[in-house]
Amino acid sequence: MIAAHSVADVRAAERAVMALLPPGTLMHRAAAALDVECARVLREATGGVSGRRAVVLAGSGDNGGDALLAAARLARRGVAVTALTTSEHVHPEGLAAARAAGVRTRPWQAGDEDVCAAADLVLDGIAGIGGRGGLRPVHEGLSALDGPVVVAVDLPSGLDADTGAVTGELMAADVTVTFGTAKPAHLLAPAAARCGRLVVVDIGTTDHLPAPAVERVELADVAARWRRAAPGDDKYSRGVVGVVAGGPDYTGAAVLAVEAAVRAGAGMVRYLGPQHPAELVRQRRPEVVVGEGRVQAWVLGPGVSPDDPEQQDRIRRALASGEPAVVDAGALAGLPAALGPHHVLTPHAGELARLLGAERRAVEADPLTHARRVHESTGATVLLKGSVTTVVGERGVLTAAAAPTWLSTAGAGDVLAGVLGAALAARPDEDPAQVAADAAVLHGWAATLASAGGPLAALDVADAVPAALTSLPGWAGTGG
Numbered sequence: 001m002i003a004a005h006s007v008a009d010v011r012a013a014e015r016a017v018m019a020l021l022p023p024g025t026l027m028h029r030a031a032a033a034l035d036v037e038c039a040r041v042l043r044e045a046t047g048g049v050s051g052r053r054a055v056v057l058a059g060s061g062d063n064g065g066d067a068l069l070a071a072a073r074l075a076r077r078g079v080a081v082t083a084l085t086t087s088e089h090v091h092p093e094g095l096a097a098a099r100a101a102g103v104r105t106r107p108w109q110a111g112d113e114d115v116c117a118a119a120d121l122v123l124d125g126i127a128g129i130g131g132r133g134g135l136r137p138v139h140e141g142l143s144a145l146d147g148p149v150v151v152a153v154d155l156p157s158g159l160d161a162d163t164g165a166v167t168g169e170l171m172a173a174d175v176t177v178t179f180g181t182a183k184p185a186h187l188l189a190p191a192a193a194r195c196g197r198l199v200v201v202d203i204g205t206t207d208h209l210p211a212p213a214v215e216r217v218e219l220a221d222v223a224a225r226w227r228r229a230a231p232g233d234d235k236y237s238r239g240v241v242g243v244v245a246g247g248p249d250y251t252g253a254a255v256l257a258v259e260a261a262v263r264a265g266a267g268m269v270r271y272l273g274p275q276h277p278a279e280l281v282r283q284r285r286p287e288v289v290v291g292e293g294r295v296q297a298w299v300l301g302p303g304v305s306p307d308d309p310e311q312q313d314r315i316r317r318a319l320a321s322g323e324p325a326v327v328d329a330g331a332l333a334g335l336p337a338a339l340g341p342h343h344v345l346t347p348h349a350g351e352l353a354r355l356l357g358a359e360r361r362a363v364e365a366d367p368l369t370h371a372r373r374v375h376e377s378t379g380a381t382v383l384l385k386g387s388v389t390t391v392v393g394e395r396g397v398l399t400a401a402a403a404p405t406w407l408s409t410a411g412a413g414d415v416l417a418g419v420l421g422a423a424l425a426a427r428p429d430e431d432p433a434q435v436a437a438d439a440a441v442l443h444g445w446a447a448t449l450a451s452a453g454g455p456l457a458a459l460d461v462a463d464a465v466p467a468a469l470t471s472l473p474g475w476a477g478t479g480g
């Protein structure tokens, strides 16, 4: 798990630690880590460090201070460093240290993008957690920078650290070195994709940080939590999944959701729907029971038309049953007023936009804010799908990343719904948001195996789920 904390919590932790240490200690720790990371990437990119060229961009705040102190250290390693200051006021101690170490310093001028482009490395210290709004107009040319390795100090300048919203031009980083803890922007779409490789450096604030604002769930977390079949289990105790999916038009969604629930370890799957998809489901999965009966969790809506009265009636009754439910696709169309955290809505950006009466583009620019709005207005857990999947639940925000881009294929969402249904049925006493994030991570990992770097079919993802489980790091060591 990677934890991210809000700016307010980071600043409070910094104050608490600084009260116990000589002034400047944390900034020197940050600069030391930047120096080490910059040397590493210079070596990787150019085969050496001494004699290489670096441009350090330093803004008005402490982010610029970090950058200038790092510039001094790099200069002492023999790097030819130019520091371009983007404000009249920059950190005085940092500036003095840089000059004393032989760094050439001068104010940023129009056209300096070319100076940056000619360097081996650019260190972006224009703004950190105090920044927002994207790059200022005079620096916007940096968004098209091509050539040097870009290392961001704390985060790419102009990002809103708390939301991950991208509201202007940014200089995308190859590596982001952040201090004490990750910030939400590092883990959330669309900002995460601009941060490159994330390096979180311990500067001594960890013990002063409260619960994280956002957590990224990783493969090892899923291995530790995914419910195994135990000697005392039977098919009912392992969880029965009821699937209301498909209709006359979209028969395949029923097959995909059912297949995924079976592959993800459901004790039993019941299918409810019209005859044609039911026959296809039976052909593909003879294990499935067609018809009503007790279930521990529902998968509602894949391939269901809003105009299908029988399927919509089944969905309504399932939502009122008190059992946990995945609420997907056609089940999102007519949500009842009474929803709770055990209802996991699984929209993509377009569906979430429709729920809010918002523009899809607005959702894509700031997924967290929009997903949170739906969580707050419905009371349901919200899993917003995308290259980064964002889950907003009662206890906070979780993300799943690292799915291959090939997963953006028709039917992939139906597979996620089935995997999540099996997980909710098997883990009835756990936080539904946690279960949902685990399912999304497993789904992405199954897609990675199914894709092997190339195109994949949604059904391949479902079929890769058992292998994905057994290849999770730590699966064997944690009871698998």
Ligand SMILES: NC(=O)C1=CN([C@@H]2O[C@H](COP(=O)(O)OP(=O)(O)OC[C@H]3O[C@@H](n4cnc5c(N)ncnc54)[C@H](OP(=O)(O)O)[C@@H]3O)[C@@H](O)[C@H]2O)[C@@H](O)CC1
Pocket (backbone or CB within 6 Å): 010, 011, 013, 014, 026, 027, 030, 059, 060, 061, 062, 063, 064, 066, 087, 126, 127, 128, 129, 130, 131, 132, 133, 134, 135, 136, 153, 154, 155, 157, 158, 159, 179, 180, 203, 205
């Ligand atoms: N907290 C910690 O534990 C530690 C923190 N540390 C470091 O401190 C950093 C936070 O420092 P900070 O508070 O001085 O804010 P920071 O982001 O440098 O500058 C804000 C100023 O930038 C400006 N500005 C704003 N937006 C802009 C934009 N789009 N484009 C250009 N400029 C923009 C605006 O000033 P203005 O230009 O409006 O005068 C604003 O006042 C943090 O990220 C980390 O690196 C480490 O040293 C170790 C421990």
Ligand SMILES: Nc1ncnc2c1ncn2[C@@H]1O[C@H](COP(=O)(O)OP(=O)(O)O)[C@@H](O)[C@H]1O
Pocket (backbone or CB within 6 Å): 348, 385, 386, 387, 388, 389, 403, 404, 405, 406, 407, 408, 409, 410, 411, 412, 413, 414, 415, 416, 443
């Ligand atoms: N660019 C991307 N990179 C990785 N995964 C993606 C990307 N775009 C979408 N996904 C994932 O692919 C799946 C698509 O689901 P969805 O949009 O519901 O498709 P469908 O409705 O066809 O089943 C989701 O799990 C989503 O998180």
Ligand SMILES: [K+]
Pocket (backbone or CB within 6 Å): 063, 124, 125, 126, 127, 128, 152, 153, 154, 155, 156, 157
């Ligand atoms: K920065």
